[in-house]
Amino acid sequence: MANSLIPRHRLEYIDLKLKELISRYDIVKWPVDCIELLIRMKEKGDPPVRLVSTRSLEDDADACTIYIKDEGYIVKFNRNRFRYPFVTSSDRRTNFTAAHEIGHIALEHLVIPARLKSRLESRMEELEADEFAARLLMPDRLIFTCNYHAFAATAAYMKVSRAALRRRLKNMGRTDLVRSCGKRCCFTCGNTGFSAFARFCCICGEAIDGSKRGIRRVVYPAMIPQDRYKRALACPKCGTALEHNKSERCSICGTYVFNYCSGYFEPGGDGCAHANPGNARYCEMCGRKTYYHRESFL
Ligand SMILES: [Zn+2]
Ligand SMILES: [Zn+2]
Ligand SMILES: [Zn+2]
Ligand SMILES: [Zn+2]
Structure with a gap:
């Protein structure tokens, strides 16, 4: 189950374009920092990408991306809302925003000018860019191997806001993961196999500290x-x-x-x-x- 408003063939397209992006920019390690990724895209220059920080964005949006034929993409960030490196949950919204803009580029939404699109089409593109961002930052294998007992810490680990993680789990139909993860796991190595009386993690040798919950x-x-x-x-x-x-x-x-x-x-x-x-x-x-x-x- 995924975002049920997006047609299945478009979800498949999102996965395909995501795979292309991951191999093109050699993304091998998660969590992903999308500001760094945008800088890499800019350096590679294929397609040309420029990054701009500005005080004036329409509707006080966090960011927007435009495409100019023969020039490429310009990703504009709202300077008033942009905080990097990410510290708080709300700073990490910027990471999702950057991933969303990367989504618009990868899914080639912007090649056709907005004025030629219906409201519904534009709305659908926003949903698709959100879904792209969610899948880039929170891929299934990360979602299924995390411990949601430490929800805030898990969101911080994935470099997303708590709201983004909650939405992702909801769209996947897996909010049950949050309720079911009471299992102890090692803060350092993630090991879940403990004897009831263990005082040290048998995999990495770290002392088990009850107050620290693993991610x-x-x-x-x-x-x-x-x-x-x-x-x-x-x-x-x-x-x-x-x-x-x-x-x-x-x-x-x-x-x-x-x-x-x-x-x-x-x-x-x-x-x-x-x-x-x-x-x-x-x-x-x-x-x-x-x-x-x-x-x-x-
Ligand atoms: Zn958008
Ligand atoms: Zn011993
Ligand atoms: Zn023997
Ligand atoms: Zn361990």
Whole structure:
């Protein structure tokens, strides 16, 4: 489900033009800063783009773009409303505005002069540019991997205003994401796999601070499958099946079958002998490296 006012074939056109833009300007990292992107478009000059900051814009709009044959595009920003770099939620509106103007350019709305268009056509172009901007700044894969428990922080992370993020979720028919994301996730790496008693993130080793809520949600696969007693199903070193092995070490190569905290092996250590999950690089209880990590099994 998407913006239901835009016909399906136009939504497909938006996706196509978005893909072209992403590959043409080599956008590989999100979030996207559309002021930087406009500067890159200006430098590339194909089509020619000029950026202007002005005090006089019709209807006190945030920005507008015009097209002049043989000259190219002129993107005008309202100096009174333009604040960059973005700090507050309302500053980040400018990022959406810039993405919207990029949308008009990419979708080639401006090649035909406004006076030749009906009100309805112009209205539809505005909706399309908004949809283009939303898909550029908040692509599905970003939307589906964020934690909306931290709604304001998530909007800041995506470099959009809270209102823009809310609208995007509504247009996607996915406001349920905001309600359903109560899951803990690591502020640093986005890991969502925690034991109930974990005090450290087992992927990045950062202390879990209850007051900091993570933004990204990342599922780190169980690299070394274990049974419910946290014994590896097969030896992580030599691959021998361990189902009948009652010892804590592989009978063939001597590797430990548990992903122990490395504190377990420290002479005179504090005796942390916690057995960690199969994907843990760091001990959930004390943050030290795990045995699997130390032995480079992960
Ligand atoms: Zn517009
Ligand atoms: Zn982490
Ligand atoms: Zn072995
Ligand atoms: Zn430990």
